[in-house]
Amino acid sequence: MLNVGKIEEGFVLDHIKAGKSLSIYEHLGLDKLDCTVAIIKNARSEKMGKKDILKVECDINTLDLDVLAFIDHNITVNVIKAGEIVQKKELVLPQQIKNVIKCHNPRCITSIEQELPHIFVLADSAKEVYRCKYCEEKYRENAIF
Amino acid sequence: MRHLMNPLDFSVEELDRLFDLANEIEKNPAKYAHVCDGKILATCFYEPSTRTRLSFESAMTRLGGRVIGFADANSSSAAKGESVSDTIRVISCYADICAMRHPKEGAPMVASEKSRIPVINAGDGGHYHPTQTLTDLLTIRSLKGHLDGFTIGLCGDLKFGRTVHSLINALVRYPGTRFIFISPEELKVPDYITEMLREKNVPYEEVIRLENVMPQLDMLYMTRVQKERFFNEEDYVRLKDFYVLDTAKMELAREDMLVLHPLPRVNEISVEVDDDPRAAYFRQAQYGVYVRMALIMTLLGLAS
Numbered sequence: 075m076l077n078v079g080k081i082e083e084g085f086v087l088d089h090i091k092a093g094k095s096l097s098i099y100e101h102l103g104l105d106k107l108d109c110t111v112a113i114i115k116n117a118r119s120e121k122m123g124k125k126d127i128l129k130v131e132c133d134i135n136t137l138d139l140d141v142l143a144f145i146d147h148n149i150t151v152n153v154i155k156a157g158e159i160v161q162k163k164e165l166v167l168p169q170q171i172k173n174v175i176k177c178h179n180p181r182c183i184t185s186i187e188q189e190l191p192h193i194f195v196l197a198d199s200a201k202e203v204y205r206c207k208y209c210e211e212k213y214r215e216n217a218i219f
Numbered sequence: 220m221r222h223l224m225n226p227l228d229f230s231v232e233e234l235d236r237l238f239d240l241a242n243e244i245e246k247n248p249a250k251y252a253h254v255c256d257g258k259i260l261a262t263c264f265y266e267p268s269t270r271t272r273l274s275f276e277s278a279m280t281r282l283g284g285r286v287i288g289f290a291d292a293n294s295s296s297a298a299k300g301e302s303v304s305d306t307i308r309v310i311s312c313y314a315d316i317c318a319m320r321h322p323k324e325g326a327p328m329v330a331s332e333k334s335r336i337p338v339i340n341a342g343d344g345g346h347y348h349p350t351q352t353l354t355d356l357l358t359i360r361s362l363k364g365h366l367d368g369f370t371i372g373l374c375g376d377l378k379f380g381r382t383v384h385s386l387i388n389a390l391v392r393y394p395g396t397r398f399i400f401i402s403p404e405e406l407k408v409p410d411y412i413t414e415m416l417r418e419k420n421v422p423y424e425e426v427i428r429l430e431n432v433m434p435q436l437d438m439l440y441m442t443r444v445q446k447e448r449f450f451n452e453e454d455y456v457r458l459k460d461f462y463v464l465d466t467a468k469m470e471l472a473r474e475d476m477l478v479l480h481p482l483p484r485v486n487e488i489s490v491e492v493d494d495d496p497r498a499a500y501f502r503q504a505q506y507g508v509y510v511r512m513a514l515i516m517t518l519l520g521l522a523s
């Protein structure tokens with residue numbers, strides 16, 4: 075496998091579904107951070123065939139990982155400190171996500187109200203159903219910003 | 220501070236207290252004629268709904284309060300493009316409580332997040348209309364004495380009728396409830412409702428003809444079947460009389476059955492039924508005022 079040097083402090087996000095790494099890069103706001111990021115696409119994986127990996131060198135308190143669980147809770151989060159994996163984080167579905175997905179219901183107040191955040195609330199954790207806080211429309215796949 | 224967005228915002232116990240107060244007001248209106256002296260209700264109606272607005276205005280006036288507001292979006296700052304968030308911040312300076320109607324779903328909730336005064340959802344598009352549901356429940360409880368153990372027939376447009384969906388969600392909280400859905404195939408109650416009923420083990424039946432089930436019903440909730448909802452004229456002509464309540468159908472019903480309707484009625488209940496003692500829809504409009512009076516008092520903290 076392609077080797078992209080070790081990181082001192084940060085995260086290694088492993089087992090990302092192949093092709094999803096760029097979208098995660100955006101959702102974590104990595105484009106706005108001044109840190110080293112390695113995006114590895116289509117790495118070979120025994121478990122998944124192909125997968126993406128993201129390596130992010132940053133202070134481990136700067137990233138909000140809630141959105142990761144929403145996108146795919148099968149992603150493995152390795153927390154790195156002093157060059158070692160110090161924790162493997164379990165991803166749990168966030169109760170609420172803000173401005174990650176957009177409500178597409180044309181009858182929803184979010185469609186006209188100025189700068190109203192798009193907030194989705196976890197309505198059913200067993201079925202992983204998120205609903206718009208305002209109109210309760212179910213979130214459907216492909217509605218990511 | 221408490222708002223009312225969804226009929227389920229109040230627990231069954233809270234609803235009992237609200238309905239007790241409404242019945243108190245019904246029995247002794249003079250005692251409540253000044254409890255809101257000096258208070259102002261703002262009716263912010265971004266789309267016209269004369270009946271609902273007048274019901275709120277009557278409620279506040281009967282409590283001794285005053286009413287300000289607008290009756291449609293064209294006559295308000297919304298026409299100039301003001302957001303709901305800005306409007307409610309301003310209304311919070313003018314009034315003590317607000318009833319908001321808006322064509323967009325969730326608009327009253329946006330208002331409640333920015334408001335310094337209690338906000339009542341007076342209808343948000345096809346989403347919720349909680350004071351209608353409270354009206355329906357108070358009518359049943361007042362005329363029957365309780366809310367549990369009834370077989371309720373819901374007739375007409377069960378697909379698009381939000382009052383029907385709301386009422387179903389409210390009644391499943393009472394034990395022994397059983398539903399009979401009476402509608403043409405095209406206007407059946409949506410799947411998510413029947414799924415919810417199966418999950419909660421609430422018995423229900425779906426039928427096409429009203430006559431067949433009349434004798435079983437404790438309550439019949441009528442709604443309008445609109446011609447535009449049908450795929451073709453033929454079906455409409457064939458089916459429309461199934462969903463018109465007349466004296467012949469009333470003869471099949473039990474003596475203590477109640478007929479409810481959210482009003483306005485068009486022709487789904489023949490006027491000949493109006494004089495039948497079981498016709499409760501005009502009394503329902505009266506209970507709509509009592510329940511709004513009780514609600515305004517409760518949200519203003521004047522109930523105890």
Ligand SMILES: [Zn+2]
Nearest residue numbers: 177182206209
């Ligand atoms: Zn929405």
